[in-house]
Amino acid sequence: MASCIFCKIAEGEVESWIVYEDELVKAFFDINPASEGHTLIIPKKHYENIYEIPENVLERIIIVTKKLAIIYKKALDVKAVNILHASGKEAQQDVFHFHIHLVPRYKNDRLNLWYQSQPEVKANFGKILEKTRKFID
Numbered sequence: 001m002a003s004c005i006f007c008k009i010a011e012g013e014v015e016s017w018i019v020y021e022d023e024l025v026k027a028f029f030d031i032n033p034a035s036e037g038h039t040l041i042i043p044k045k046h047y048e049n050i051y052e053i054p055e056n057v058l059e060r061i062i063i064v065t066k067k068l069a070i071i072y073k074k075a076l077d078v079k080a081v082n083i084l085h086a087s088g089k090e091a092q093q094d095v096f097h098f099h100i101h102l103v104p105r106y107k108n109d110r111l112n113l114w115y116q117s118q119p120e121v122k123a124n125f126g127k128i129l130e131k132t133r134k135f136i137d
């Protein structure tokens, strides 16, 4: 996509701090980092979200995410990571080219990347499962 910033990064038209690259995937430092080593892992081809990305590309992205988490553990003495993803506007997706955030966490880093639970949703578990089951193979 001509106007997509991540496509431009994937094609090298826009510079980035590349940490890993193969034929399917590119990983680079987030220009708005939440922590040291905050990395985005993207497919080189444009897929908007989880609904569009082919399984083989998604597998590679997850494998690369793990590979980088292990490298950061060794190289940066990272003890913990968050792996974040958003698919869709309602999920707060900001760039509409599939990406995973790998956010290294440090002791007392004061980040809070977690959610508030909504206990009232528990009342709907039965209904939700009923609607879902007919679509599970």
Ligand SMILES: [Zn+2]
Pocket: 001, 004, 005, 006, 007, 008, 045, 046, 047, 096, 097
């Ligand atoms: Zn794109």
